[in-house]
Amino acid sequence: MFDTMTMTKVLGGLCGTFLVYLxxxxxxxxIYHVGGHGDHHEQxxxxxxETDEPADGEPVEEVDFSVVMASASAADGEALWRNCRSCHALEAGQHGTGPALYGVVGREVAFYDDFNYSGxxxxxxxVWTPENLNGFLENPRGWAPGTAMSYNGMRSVEDRANLIAYLDSLDD
Structure with a gap:
């Protein structure tokens, strides 16, 4: 059944396949690399x-947060609350993974004695001023390195202002 000619054909087929692969x-x-065969290839x-910066290299002009905050909508901020409610509560003194956020705008940072805040x-x-909340909501770990808050941040300044306006509208 297997003679020398059959084994030669099988070996020749394997070598041919390997040659085509190489x-x-x-x-x-x-095709996909330009330049020589050295260690460094050009793409x-x-x-x-697309980037946020203009092509001429000038930085994007920063908008003053107080201007954005003046036009913030608490109604729009209520829809953004869903990102926070998995860890925070709006009832005073009722904590989740994070502290209660009722009256957070304008209060001391480590307000509740019964919550274990990170230092x-x-x-x-x-104090949680709107500007401090804006910085914290944009990038919690960047604004307060070592914080226990695991949220990655809210990129849109308008969304942050709307959420802060909503939180500010809850208390008297």
Whole structure:
């Protein structure tokens, strides 16, 4: 059944397959890389990605938060509350994973004695002003390094202002 000629054909088929694979790899390397065969290759093509900065290299002008806060909508902020309610409560003294947020705007940072705050917050600010809340909501770990809050942050300044306006509208 298996004679020398059959084994020669099988071995020739395997060698031929391996040769086609090597030639394909070489052709792909030539197509997708520009330049020599040294350690460093130039990219054959570049995919352009939009950035927030203008093409002329000038930085984007920062908007004053007080201007954004003046036009904030508490009704729009109520819809944004869903991101917070998994860890926080709006009832005074009722804590979740995070402290209660009733009356948070304008109160001391470590307000509740029955909640275990991380020391990182008290080291950064004393009072939750709208500006402090804006910085914290934008990037909690960047604003207060070492904070226990695991939220990644809210990128839109308008959304942050709306959420702060909503939280401010809850108390008297």
């Amino acid at each position: 030639l394909g790899a070489w052709v792909a390397e030539e 054959a093509y570049v995919i352009e990605v 990182a917050l008290a080291a950064v600010a004393e």
